[in-house]
Amino acid sequence: MDKLRAISVFRRVIELGSFKAAAEDLGLSKAAISKNINELEDYLQSPLINRTTRKMHITENGQLYYNHVRSILDDLSSADLSIIESSHRPSGLLRISVPMSMGIAVLNPAICEFKKHYPEITIELKMSDQYIDLIEQGIDVAIRGGGELKNSNLKSRKLKSVSRVLCASPGYLKNAPTLTTPEDLPTHSCLLYSLSSSPTNWLFRHDDEVKIIDVDSGCNSNSNSGTNSNSGSGGYSVDNGIALKQAALADLGIMLIPEMLVEAELTAGALIHLLPEWKPDDHALYAIYPYHRETSPKVRIFIDFLVDYFSPE
Amino acid sequence: MDKLRAISVFRRVIELGSFKAAAEDLGLSKAAISKNINELEDYLQSPLINRTTRKMHITENGQLYYNHVRSILDDLSSADLSIIESSHRPSGLLRISVPMSMGIAVLNPAICEFKKHYPEITIELKMSDQYIDLIEQGIDVAIRGGGELKNSNLKSRKLKSVSRVLCASPGYLKNAPTLTTPEDLPTHSCLLYSLSSSPTNWLFRHDDEVKIIDVDSGCNSNSNSGTNSNSGSGGYSVDNGIALKQAALADLGIMLIPEMLVEAELTAGALIHLLPEWKPDDHALYAIYPYHRETSPKVRIFIDFLVDYFSPE
DNA sequence: ATGATTGTTTACTGTAAGTAGATAGTTATA
């Protein structure tokens, strides 16, 4: 027995006062109504409706049950409706995870704009420089550089290309080895951004020429920290873009960093753009979200917004 | 989809935190759990649980729905339980219909005794001298003389034999024709109890001899009312035993009446037992109640009690 | 009486709910 249907049928029979009327109202046969009522009565071990072929009268228990059941059915359908409705009109809480530097430089402005369009979506932005488990932590969307997925239950969507620049502070460069081609990099102190998809392999293009440099090659062999002079890559790896920039500004070495994080420093001369004719490969910003047949509209809307927000034109 | 089952499954999954645990708890396969959750999500057009093969986390909508649904399920099962329980422990309202004379003479004392045993059953006794429609009026039990049923949705159960006596007042008999055999009755003024199963055909036995007298035979032809003297049956028919007795005491004629209604008058001499060697056929008292596969325990208990109460030993 | 109306019964059918077993993804352990 589909109890919920049986109860709905019972309710309708009581409200319309006849099996036939309920049958027509519900688009069922009289037989089906009869069966539903019988099954419900069997289940409750109690008569609910006394009936002849011409008259019916609700019993005391029937009336009691009707009163209970009506409010229960109403509650349930309102609960259903509120979920279904919320799945069309986006609202509720959107939990976003993002690495700190990107959160400040990129995502926060985007979110501020987003909130203007969808004020009824509450946003909880979590700055996190670790890759956390979205499902375990109940995160709706994570913004990350690199679309690789740790988990097949996640999906990713590319938001934006991030052009990166190779740069260092004048202070570092003053005492540093010469740098005329990418191949010179392993002799330098290279600051690594550990959340990059391949932190130590830096790729550069010049016209059709491609060079992949393992800037970490000398790291483990000669880890001469402290002094920022002479050759050898000083082992410094951070998972935070702001800290990376601070390290570079403190003359610690050369970094490969998203251009947008250092625009001000480059124009002010606090950082120098190195090997400008060698273009690093673009990173990309991805939105990562738990895959689900029924993606929440708030998630869909938010990602759509970000794609639009970051699209070039 | 059996939505109620899907909701129960969802609830259990949330409470146990795993599909497998819920499957074992509910005695279903993991596949069934998975299907139920998927169907519920499809119906609500919204993800309820984000899941990998190892972890699951309830979504915002899922939490919302869970909160609603838990109280709804609890409400429903408590409504069910209260009905099922009441179908075992008799209680509630018992509506009884009975002809007035029997109500006062027979049923009321029985009910007083019944109430001592089942105080939690509320009784509403309706004295009615018409045969009313039990189902239309929402009557649980009617007590009547004669087990004939107007309606196939009713059942009857014999409670008690009612021995009747032929009697009249001395005042009537003083001026009345002679009465030595039942055949003399049509010459008398016979008072009819219209609720009897055959009001005008009075049956008498003497040893193996049976006589059926149509006491109404002369009624329509000579309706000499007013005077209580001489021959011819005066047409008087009542549907109330007390009124019938009052009519006899007022010297209006001869009546065939349940012995128990006139015991006091017979011993006091206010009424005279006529033709004592001719025994009228016994009437019987029946309980009539709406037929239902699931008879209410209050009805069953009450009728059982009456049968026991009226049984001879 | 007759026909209209209404609930029940019966035989049948199609849907879908459940299962078993294979599959795929994830974590722990050696």
Added chain:
DNA sequence: TATAACTATCTACTTACAGTAAACAATCAT
């Protein structure tokens, strides 16, 4: 790194049952 243990999902299949149609039964109106 490979393996084992665990979990959700998918696929194919079986089975149960909800609904229907049609005949039946009972009641009421005319």
